Amino acid sequence: MSSLSITHYFPFPRVRILRQRVSSDVRRAYLEAVPDKRFRPLCHICGRQATGIHSQEDRWIRDLDFGPARVWIHCHYRKIVCPHCQKIPIEELDLFDPYLRVTKRLARYIFELCKIMTVQEVARHLGLDWKTVKAVDQKFLEEEYGETDYQGLRILAIDEISIRKGHRYLTVVLDYETGRVVWVGKDRRARALRRFFSGMTSRQRKYLEAVVMDMWDPYILAVQSKVPHVKIVFDLFHVVSQFNKVIDKVRNSEYRKASKANKEVFKGTKYLLLKNRGNIRKPKERQHLEELLQLNKVINTVLILKDKLKHIWTYRSRTWAEKAIEEWCRLAHTVNHPSVSKFAKTLWRYRYGILNHCDYPIHTGRLEGVNNKIKVIKRKAYGFHDLRYFSLKIIQAFTN
Numbered sequence: 001m002s003s004l005s006i007t008h009y010f011p012f013p014r015v016r017i018l019r020q021r022v023s024s025d026v027r028r029a030y031l032e033a034v035p036d037k038r039f040r041p042l043c044h045i046c047g048r049q050a051t052g053i054h055s056q057e058d059r060w061i062r063d064l065d066f067g068p069a070r071v072w073i074h075c076h077y078r079k080i081v082c083p084h085c086q087k088i089p090i091e092e093l094d095l096f097d098p099y100l101r102v103t104k105r106l107a108r109y110i111f112e113l114c115k116i117m118t119v120q121e122v123a124r125h126l127g128l129d130w131k132t133v134k135a136v137d138q139k140f141l142e143e144e145y146g147e148t149d150y151q152g153l154r155i156l157a158i159d160e161i162s163i164r165k166g167h168r169y170l171t172v173v174l175d176y177e178t179g180r181v182v183w184v185g186k187d188r189r190a191r192a193l194r195r196f197f198s199g200m201t202s203r204q205r206k207y208l209e210a211v212v213m214d215m216w217d218p219y220i221l222a223v224q225s226k227v228p229h230v231k232i233v234f235d236l237f238h239v240v241s242q243f244n245k246v247i248d249k250v251r252n253s254e255y256r257k258a259s260k261a262n263k264e265v266f267k268g269t270k271y272l273l274l275k276n277r278g279n280i281r282k283p284k285e286r287q288h289l290e291e292l293l294q295l296n297k298v299i300n301t302v303l304i305l306k307d308k309l310k311h312i313w314t315y316r317s318r319t320w321a322e323k324a325i326e327e328w329c330r331l332a333h334t335v336n337h338p339s340v341s342k343f344a345k346t347l348w349r350y351r352y353g354i355l356n357h358c359d360y361p362i363h364t365g366r367l368e369g370v371n372n373k374i375k376v377i378k379r380k381a382y383g384f385h386d387l388r389y390f391s392l393k394i395i396q397a398f399t400n
């Protein structure tokens with residue numbers, strides 16, 4: 001047997017490695033660690049010196065693999081008396097975190113792996129329980145991202161993301177200028193977003209200028225109550241997708257009114273009407289759409305309205321934009337369809353957020369990329385039912 005020492009590989013301060021045992025197939029190694037008696041024990045919470053020893057304890061913890069061997073350390077430690085914390089905490093050993101079943105360096109390795117692998121993959125790779133892996137990852141995430149970083153926020157994009165279709169939502173707040181996800185809230189209610197703004201100092205709030213979002217009342221209320229000076233901008237994409245729903249309703253009611261022969265023309269036009277006209281490339285589809293528009297004046301007008309709606313967001317002058325909205329609403333009322341009229345009323349009521357777009361030409365397009373990436377995280381963050389963990393993973397993914 002060689003007399004080479006392996007203790008250099010275990011440079012844990014305040015700890016002495018007493019003995020080691022390696023299985024005959026070298027798949028497992030067991031070390032025994034005891035506190036180094038040359039040091040007075042310290043409290044792991046406050047770092048101060050203990051005034052007494054309460055009890056002797058021990059536990060098995062996993063360390064990084066050593067060659068082909070998985071390494072377990074049988075760690076002896078002491079519970080101490082800390083007059084400062086007024087508790088009986090575990091002594092500070094540098095070796096492991098009292099709440100985790102792995103050494104600190106293995107914990108760091110797990111955290112790094114979890115950035116690129118799923119919790120399950122990491123667990124399988126290291127031969128650990130997925131709950132252990134998740135607990136380690138979450139602990140690091142809490143340390144790094146647990147507190148909202150409000151630094152330098154001038155323009156925000158706020159949007160909801162659906163995590164279970166139509167059931168559960170999260171509110172995501174993005175720093176518009178850097179693309180950083182600043183905050184993830186539990187639902188899409190006003191209270192959630194108000195909590196976000198409440199965490200800001202008054203100086204940070206004053207620094208905020210504009211926020212782009214959907215015409216969603218709870219968000220609007222939260223902004224108006226917490227940061228009333230901030231300009232609300234409504235996002236073109238959201239407004240158009242709401243209008244697409246109106247188009248669909250109009251199409252359905254016109255279909256019901258159509259004669260049997262004309263009903264044939266309606267077939268297969270649902271998605272043609274939702275598409276951008278410029279994106280319809282196939283001559284056959286173009287022709288089909290033209291046929292429908294020739295046939296039905298109401299649908300034709302509604303489609304013109306859609307183009308005009310998008311055009312409103314191109315104005316840089318508030319005066320001209322307001323004129324365009326006025327004109328749009330006038331045309332909308334000529335259609336004489338309850339859904340279209342209702343939409344026009346909404347648009348008129350919320351016009352301030354469209355006019356603000358002249359001063360702040362911002363949109364939530366950035367959040368679309370976020371949404372796609374979140375789908376990937378959802379798959380990766382095994383156990384995303386834990387919303388806190390899921391939220392932290394999202395913030396992490398958009399910080400680096």
Ligand SMILES: [Zn+2]
Pocket residue numbers: 043044045046047048082083084085086089
């Ligand atoms: Zn203490």
